[in-house]
Amino acid sequence: MFLKRYVSDLLHLAFPELCCICRKEEIIGSDGLCDSCIKDLPWTLHNLIKENELVDRLRFQVDLEMGGALFYYHNEGPVKTLLHQLKYKRNRELGLSLGRLLGSRFSSSPHFEKPDLLVPVPIHKKRLRERGYNQSLLLCQGFIESCDIPIETNAILKRTYQKSQTKNSREQRLKHLESSFRLNPRCDLSRKHILIIDDVLTTGSTVKAIYESLKDVNALKLSVLTVALSKS
Numbered sequence: 001m002f003l004k005r006y007v008s009d010l011l012h013l014a015f016p017e018l019c020c021i022c023r024k025e026e027i028i029g030s031d032g033l034c035d036s037c038i039k040d041l042p043w044t045l046h047n048l049i050k051e052n053e054l055v056d057r058l059r060f061q062v063d064l065e066m067g068g069a070l071f072y073y074h075n076e077g078p079v080k081t082l083l084h085q086l087k088y089k090r091n092r093e094l095g096l097s098l099g100r101l102l103g104s105r106f107s108s109s110p111h112f113e114k115p116d117l118l119v120p121v122p123i124h125k126k127r128l129r130e131r132g133y134n135q136s137l138l139l140c141q142g143f144i145e146s147c148d149i150p151i152e153t154n155a156i157l158k159r160t161y162q163k164s165q166t167k168n169s170r171e172q173r174l175k176h177l178e179s180s181f182r183l184n185p186r187c188d189l190s191r192k193h194i195l196i197i198d199d200v201l202t203t204g205s206t207v208k209a210i211y212e213s214l215k216d217v218n219a220l221k222l223s224v225l226t227v228a229l230s231k232s
């Protein structure tokens, strides 16, 4: 016992574990968070509530098997900082940590039905070049550390650029591209349960667009988990 503690103390000195939010060296739990961050974060507890606000927001538009978010997103506060770091500050490690958190919280949920595939939300090539990674894929990669599920990156594709939109502003064009998807004809998702993992759900337009692209798939089950749910 004493030796085990000694070895773990030595490892901690050599490779101090930092809280994945405040990046301070504190007492880190299995979630990779320190006690004060755990206390301060606006947890939704959706892992314990099957009929939660995320499911509600998509009701009548998307036929969901399971849905939920880890945190509420407000215009200020730690969750905004986290998502900003993930999207614009090239913080890959944070993406993996948040994915691990989603995995540890939801794969142990009483409502969790293990999906057949994880499908990251594809991002446009232009965004991928700017960001250096797809944050949704990082979340999936962190997720599978606690729940062994294959990741299918090619199931859903971004629609190609449409010339008729050239009159729109660059931002409008990117927005349009971000919300249009198509099913990869080479990918057979029939009778599969797929789980989409994304960073934030606001109006749900991305999930709705993905759902639209999958509506001809026979007996498909769709679940959605996000890091954050913004107040609508």
Ligand SMILES: [Zn+2]
Residues within 6 Å of the ligand: 019, 020, 021, 022, 023, 024, 033, 034, 035, 036, 037, 038
């Ligand atoms: Zn912390």
